[in-house]
Amino acid sequence: MKVTAFIRKTAAKNNITDQARVYFRVRDIGGVDIKAASELSINPNHWSPERQGYKPRVALVSEEKKMNFDKDVQQITHLITKEYHRGVDGSWLKGLIEEYHHPGINARGGNKADEYQLSYQIRKYVEETPLADESRKHHLDNLNKVLRYERFRHEVLHQRGFHLCIDTITADDIRDFKLWMHKYVDMYPVFYRNEVRRNVEQKRSENSMSSSLYRIRTVIKWCVKRGLTRNNPFDQYQIARPMYGDPFYLTLEERDKVYYADLSGMGATYLVYRDIFMFQCLIGCRVSDLNRLTKANIVDGFVEYIPQKTKMERANTVRVPLNQKARDILERYKDLENALLPRFSHFGYNKKIKEILKYVGIDRTVIVLDPKTREDVARPLYEVATTHTARKTFIGNLYRQVKDPNLIASMSGHSEGSRAFARYRKIDDEMKKELVNLLD
Known part of the structure; x- marks a missing residue:
C-alpha cells in the first residue's frame, strides 16, 4: 500500500x-x-x-x-x-x-x-458477550480509557483523526497506550479539566495496566475469532504478569478482638460496618456478592449464592455454613425487609474498615507489595486492610486448619486448582516455624 x-x-x-x-x-x-x-x-x-x-x-x-x-x-x-x-x-x-x-x-x-475501530469492537464485545457485572464494568472502563487516549492524541499531540483500529494496531501502539496510562493529570490540566478526577488523577499500578491490556487482548482475540481481522499485536507484545505479595489477613485472635470491641466511642455507623466486615470474614464472599445477599440466600443454616465474578464461566452455587457469630450478626438485622445486611458503598466500606481496625489497635506490621514500585514495604495492617482482607481472613484461617484448596474453594467460590491458593502456601512456612519452635 x-x-x-x-x-x-x-x-x-x-x-x-x-x-x-x-x-x-x-x-x-x-x-x-x-x-x-x-x-x-x-x-x-x-x-x-x-x-x-x-x-x-x-x-x-x-x-x-x-x-x-x-x-x-x-x-x-x-x-x-x-x-x-x-x-x-x-x-x-x-x-x-x-x-x-x-x-x-x-x-x-x-x-x-x-467497525474497525477498537472502541467500536469493545462496545460490541460488551453488548454481545455474557459478562458478570464486575467484568462488564471493567471493559467499559477500558473503553473510556481508549476513547480518552484517542482524544489525547487528537488534542494534545495534534494527530487529528487518530484511532486505534483492529486491522492496524501494532505492538508499538500498545506500548504507547501503556506509557500514556502512566501520565499524571497535572501534566495536562486543560485536557483533563472535564474528566472525573478519581478516574484519571492517580498513577496506575503495573497490575492495573496489565489488567487493562489483558482485556484489550481479549477483545482483539474475539475479533480474530469472528474473522474481522487477522491482526493480533499481542503476538509481538508480552503483557507484564501481575505481581502480588503474600496474603495478609486477620488471625482468629485479631478477628475476635474486632468482633467484641467496644466501638461506642466511634458512633452507630461504625457498629454497622463492623458487623458487615465481621460477617464477610465469617463467610468469605467477595464484596460484590456480599452487597447482593438477601434473606432468600439463607437456606437450612447455610448462606447460598452464585459468585457474580464467575457466574458466566461456571454457575456453581457456593454454600457456607453459618457459625454462631454469623447467626448473631444476622439476628441484629432481622427487621430489614429483604436485605440480609444494610447496603453500603464499596468506597465507604473500605474507609470504615481501616478506621475500625486502627481504633481497635490492629496495627501489626505486614509486608505488602507496593503496586506502583513493586517493592516490598512494611505497613501497619490497618492501613492496608480492604474488603478483600475479610475474604483472605476466611480463606487463610481455614487453610491453616485444613490445607485442602478444593474444599476451601467450594466455600470461597474459587475454581478448583485455582492459582490464587498458591499464595496461601506461605502459611505452610509459618506453621513449620511454629512446629520447630516446639523443639526449643
Whole structure:
C-alpha cells in the first residue's frame, strides 16, 4: 500500500498568487486506487512532487508556514497509512481527511470504517458477550480509557483523526497506550479539566495496566475469532504478569478482638460496618456478592449464592455454613425487609474498615507489595486492610486448619486448582516455624 500527496493544477512560471488543492491518493494490490482532496493548498510553483511539500529555498513564504504545511502533509499521510484497512473506499478517505482538519466532524457514526475501530469492537464485545457485572464494568472502563487516549492524541499531540483500529494496531501502539496510562493529570490540566478526577488523577499500578491490556487482548482475540481481522499485536507484545505479595489477613485472635470491641466511642455507623466486615470474614464472599445477599440466600443454616465474578464461566452455587457469630450478626438485622445486611458503598466500606481496625489497635506490621514500585514495604495492617482482607481472613484461617484448596474453594467460590491458593502456601512456612519452635 502506498500513499501519495499531489496537486492537479499548474501555473505560469512567475505566478505566485494561484493556489492548488492538495490531494491524497491510496494505491494497493487488488486494484485499489482512491483519491480525496484535503483543505491544504499551495502555489503550484512552490510544490515539489518528490518532497511532497514545499520546494527548498522558497523565499516568498515564511519558514513557519512552510514547516506547518509540510507537517500537515506528513501527518495526513501517516494517518492514512495507519488507519487503512481492506474494504475502504473514497468516502472513507474523504472522511478521514475531514476528521484531521475538523476533529469530531464524523462522530455521527454509521461509517463502515467505524467497525474497525477498537472502541467500536469493545462496545460490541460488551453488548454481545455474557459478562458478570464486575467484568462488564471493567471493559467499559477500558473503553473510556481508549476513547480518552484517542482524544489525547487528537488534542494534545495534534494527530487529528487518530484511532486505534483492529486491522492496524501494532505492538508499538500498545506500548504507547501503556506509557500514556502512566501520565499524571497535572501534566495536562486543560485536557483533563472535564474528566472525573478519581478516574484519571492517580498513577496506575503495573497490575492495573496489565489488567487493562489483558482485556484489550481479549477483545482483539474475539475479533480474530469472528474473522474481522487477522491482526493480533499481542503476538509481538508480552503483557507484564501481575505481581502480588503474600496474603495478609486477620488471625482468629485479631478477628475476635474486632468482633467484641467496644466501638461506642466511634458512633452507630461504625457498629454497622463492623458487623458487615465481621460477617464477610465469617463467610468469605467477595464484596460484590456480599452487597447482593438477601434473606432468600439463607437456606437450612447455610448462606447460598452464585459468585457474580464467575457466574458466566461456571454457575456453581457456593454454600457456607453459618457459625454462631454469623447467626448473631444476622439476628441484629432481622427487621430489614429483604436485605440480609444494610447496603453500603464499596468506597465507604473500605474507609470504615481501616478506621475500625486502627481504633481497635490492629496495627501489626505486614509486608505488602507496593503496586506502583513493586517493592516490598512494611505497613501497619490497618492501613492496608480492604474488603478483600475479610475474604483472605476466611480463606487463610481455614487453610491453616485444613490445607485442602478444593474444599476451601467450594466455600470461597474459587475454581478448583485455582492459582490464587498458591499464595496461601506461605502459611505452610509459618506453621513449620511454629512446629520447630516446639523443639526449643
